[in-house]
Amino acid sequence: MLIGHFTEQPWQDDTSGLMGTQSTDLGISNSFYNPAVGASLYNRYLDEKLYAEEMGFDAFMLNEHHSTPFCMQGVTNIGAAILARQTKKAKIIILGNVLPIWDDPLWLAEQLSMIDMISYGRLVSGFVRGGGRESFAHNAPPHFNRERFEEAHDFIIKAWTEPGPWRWEGKHYQYRYVNPWARPLQQPHPQIWIPSTVSVETVKWTAEHRYPLVLLATKLEPTRDAFQLYHDTAKENGYKSGTQNLAYLFKVHVDETEEKADEVARKYLSGVSNPFLAGNEGQINPAIMSLPGHTSRTSNRLQAASFGPAGRFGTNRRPYEDQVEDLTIISGTPKTVLPKIRHVLEYLRPGSIFFWDGDGAMTHEDQMRSLRLMGEEVIPAVREMGKELELFSSFEVDPRTGEKIETSTEVAS
Amino acid sequence: MAVNASEPVEQELVLANTNVKLKKAGSGAPLLILHSEMGNADWLKYQQELSKTHTVYMLSHPGCQGSDQPDWIMNMRDLAGWYLQAIEELDITPVDVIGLSFGGWIAAEMAVMSPHSFKKMVLVGAAGVKPEQGEIFDIFGVTPQVFQEKAFFDPSNTPEYQIVCPDELTEELALEWEYARESTCRVSWKPYMYYPGLPNLLSRLKTMETLIIWGSEDAIVPLNSGEIYNRSIKGSKLEIIKQCGHRPEIEKAEEFLKLVTDFL
Numbered sequence: 188m189l190i191g192h193f194t195e196q197p198w199q200d201d202t203s204g205l206m207g208t209q210s211t212d213l214g215i216s217n218s219f220y221n222p223a224v225g226a227s228l229y230n231r232y233l234d235e236k237l238y239a240e241e242m243g244f245d246a247f248m249l250n251e252h253h254s255t256p257f258c259m260q261g262v263t264n265i266g267a268a269i270l271a272r273q274t275k276k277a278k279i280i281i282l283g284n285v286l287p288i289w290d291d292p293l294w295l296a297e298q299l300s301m302i303d304m305i306s307y308g309r310l311v312s313g314f315v316r317g318g319g320r321e322s323f324a325h326n327a328p329p330h331f332n333r334e335r336f337e338e339a340h341d342f343i344i345k346a347w348t349e350p351g352p353w354r355w356e357g358k359h360y361q362y363r364y365v366n367p368w369a370r371p372l373q374q375p376h377p378q379i380w381i382p383s384t385v386s387v388e389t390v391k392w393t394a395e396h397r398y399p400l401v402l403l404a405t406k407l408e409p410t411r412d413a414f415q416l417y418h419d420t421a422k423e424n425g426y427k428s429g430t431q432n433l434a435y436l437f438k439v440h441v442d443e444t445e446e447k448a449d450e451v452a453r454k455y456l457s458g459v460s461n462p463f464l465a466g467n468e469g470q471i472n473p474a475i476m477s478l479p480g481h482t483s484r485t486s487n488r489l490q491a492a493s494f495g496p497a498g499r500f501g502t503n504r505r506p507y508e509d510q511v512e513d514l515t516i517i518s519g520t521p522k523t524v525l526p527k528i529r530h531v532l533e534y535l536r537p538g539s540i541f542f543w544d545g546d547g548a549m550t551h552e553d554q555m556r557s558l559r560l561m562g563e564e565v566i567p568a569v570r571e572m573g574k575e576l577e578l579f580s581s582f583e584v585d586p587r588t589g590e591k592i593e594t595s596t597e598v599a600s
Numbered sequence: 601m602a603v604n605a606s607e608p609v610e611q612e613l614v615l616a617n618t619n620v621k622l623k624k625a626g627s628g629a630p631l632l633i634l635h636s637e638m639g640n641a642d643w644l645k646y647q648q649e650l651s652k653t654h655t656v657y658m659l660s661h662p663g664c665q666g667s668d669q670p671d672w673i674m675n676m677r678d679l680a681g682w683y684l685q686a687i688e689e690l691d692i693t694p695v696d697v698i699g700l701s702f703g704g705w706i707a708a709e710m711a712v713m714s715p716h717s718f719k720k721m722v723l724v725g726a727a728g729v730k731p732e733q734g735e736i737f738d739i740f741g742v743t744p745q746v747f748q749e750k751a752f753f754d755p756s757n758t759p760e761y762q763i764v765c766p767d768e769l770t771e772e773l774a775l776e777w778e779y780a781r782e783s784t785c786r787v788s789w790k791p792y793m794y795y796p797g798l799p800n801l802l803s804r805l806k807t808m809e810t811l812i813i814w815g816s817e818d819a820i821v822p823l824n825s826g827e828i829y830n831r832s833i834k835g836s837k838l839e840i841i842k843q844c845g846h847r848p849e850i851e852k853a854e855e856f857l858k859l860v861t862d863f864l
Contacts, residue, residue: 479740
C-alpha cells in the first residue's frame with residue numbers, strides 16, 4: 188500500500204473577503220492577490236510536505252489549476268522540482284500536467300526528465316485533459332482537447348524512450364528536431380498515473396494503457412463503479428488488473444480530540460470556493476465548464492453523483508454533517524478515523540491512497556497536528572490494514588502484468 | 601420540386617465530400633446566405649421575404665446539426681475552401697451572398713480566395729476583422745442564452761426574439777446551438793474570431809459590389825470592424841441601422857430588407 192498526502196494549496200487571506208463565500212469560478216480578479224501572502228503560503232505548503240515525509244508518508248500528490256484561488260499551484264512542475272531536491276524518499280506524484288494546454292510538449296518532457304533525475308527516480312508523471320477552466324485560462328482549443336491530450340502523451344513517451352534525433356509531424360504538434368538532452372532516470376520512463384472524476388472515456392483509456400487510475404474524492408459508490416469499469420476494460424484488453432491499478436484520494440483530517448477534529452474539519456468548507464470541495468463549490472460558470480467540443484458528443488459519465496446530486500454543472504452545497512455521514516469527509520481522532528478508513532479500503536480496494544488534508548480554511552497548525560498524529564498512529568495502522576487486505580501499490584505489483592516487483596518493496600516497509 | 605417561399609425544403613446531400621443539410625426556398629436568382637455562429641434552425645421573416653424574389657440557399661455549416669464535421673477542417677481557410685467547392689457543386693456560381701456574423705467572415709474569406717465566385721456580397725455584423733477599437737465579444741465565455749440576449753439591442757421589442765431564443769428552450773434548439781458553437785469554435789478559437797491578414801487580403805476585391813450592414817449598438821462585433829471592412833474593400837458601402845444590435849436581419853428586419861433588396 189502507498190499512502191500519500193494532498194492539499195489543493197488554497198489561497199487563504201482573511202482580509203480578501205473571499206473566505207467562505209460561494210464565489211464564481213474564474214470570476215475573481217487577481218486584484219485580490221497579495222504577493223506577500225502568496226510568498227508565505229507557498230513556503231508553508233512546502234514545509235508541510237517536508238513534514239509529511241518525516242511523518243512517514245510514502246508520497247506527495249501534486250496538482251495544478253489556473254487563474255483560481257482554490258489552488259495556488261499554477262505550475263505543478265515547480266512544486267515537484269523543489270520537492271525533488273528537498274525530500275529524500277517520498278514519491279512525487281504529479282496528478283497531473285494538463286497536456287492539452289501545452290503548445291510545446293517537448294519542453295514538458297524535458298522538465299519531467301529533470302525532476303525524475305534530481306529526485307533520483309521518484310517521479311510519477313500523471314497526465315490530465317483538464318477542465319474547461321484550464322483551456323479557458325490558457326486559451327487552449329477545447330474542441331481538440333482529447334486529440335491534443337492523446338498526441339502529446341504519445342509524443343512524450345516517444346521523447347522519453349526513443350533515441351533522437353527524430354521528427355514528429357503530427358496533427359497538433361510538429362517538430363523537425365526531437366533530441367532532448369535529458370532522459371528520465373526511471374527506465375523506460377516514470378510510471379504514468381491518470382486521475383479522473385469518473386469520465387467513462389478516461390477510465391477506459393487508462394485501463395487500455397494499463398496505467399493506474401486515481402479517483403479524486405468522488406463518492407464511494409460511483410468510485411467503485413469506475414474501478415469495476417477499469418477491471419472490466421482490463422479483462423477485455425487481455426490482462427488482469429488489481430489493487431495496483433487503482434488509487435483513491437479522500438478527505439481525512441485527524442486531531443487530538445473529537446471536538447477539535449470536528450471544528451477543524453468544518454474548515455474544508457469555509458475557505459475559498461473550490462468546485463471539487465462539496466459544500467463550498469462556489470458558482471460554476473456553465474459556459475466555461477462545458478466549452479464547445481471539450482467533451483465529445485458520445486461521452487458520458489458514470490453517475491452525475493460524482494460531485495453530488497447537482498453533478499458537475501451546479502453546486503450542491505451538501506452540509507458538513509451529510510459528508511461526514513457518507514464518508515466524503517473523515518475526521519476524528521486516530522482511533523475513530525481508522526475504522527472509517529478501513530471501510531473505504533475494504534469497499535474500494537485501492538492499492539494507493541491519498542489523504543486530502545490541510546485544505547479550505549485550515550491553518551498551518553491544523554495541518555501540522557494532523558500530520559503528526561497521522562505519522563504516529565494512523566499511517567502505521569493503515570499500513571497493517573493494507574497488508575492484511577492485500578492492497579498492493581503499483582510499486583509492489585506491476586500494473587501492466589500483475590507480477591510482483593521485488594526491488595521496490597521499501598516503499599511499503 | 602415546387603418550393604414554397606414561406607417554408608424551405610430541407611435536403612440532405614453530399615457536397616465537397618461531406619454530408620450536409622441544405623435549406624432551399626423560393627424562386628428566382630440564387631442567393632446564398634451563410635448563417636451565424638448559432639446555427640441554421642429558423643426560417644424567419646427576412647428569409648421568407650428574400651425567398652419571394654430569390655432562390656435562397658442556406659447550408660448548415662460543416663459540423664452543425666445535420667451536417668457532418670470533416671476532421672480536416674481546422675481553420676477558416678479550410679472552411680472557406682470547403683464552401684467554395686460546395687457552391688460550385690451546387691452549380692450556383694457566381695452567386696449573390698449574404699454573410700451573417702460568423703457567416704460574414706466565411707463570405708469575406710471566400711471572396712478573397714475566389715472573387716469570381718460571388719456577384720454581390722452583403723456582410724452583416726461580420727466577424728473576421730480585428731477591431732482597432734474594442735474587442736469582439738467572447739461568445740464562448742457565456743451560455744448561448746446570455747449571448748443571444750447580448751446580440752440584440754432590445755430583445756423585448758424584437759418580435760422574433762422568442763423564436764431565436766425562447767424562454768422554454770427545446771432540446772432540439774439546445775443541440776442546434778451546441779453543434780453550431782462547436783463547429784464555429786473549431787475555426788475561430790485563436791486568434792479569436794478574426795484573421796490578422798484579412799484586411800490586407802480584402803484589397804484584392806476591386807470590382808465586387810459589397811454592402812456592409814451593421815447595427816449601431818452591436819455589442820458582439822464592434823462597429824469599428826465594419827468600418828475596417830468598408831475601407832478595405834474598394835467601392836463598398838457601410839449602412840448603419842440605428843437602435844439595432846448584432847442581428848439587424850432579425851431585430852430590424854424591414855430596414856435590413858430594404859437595404860438588401862435595393863442593393864441586390
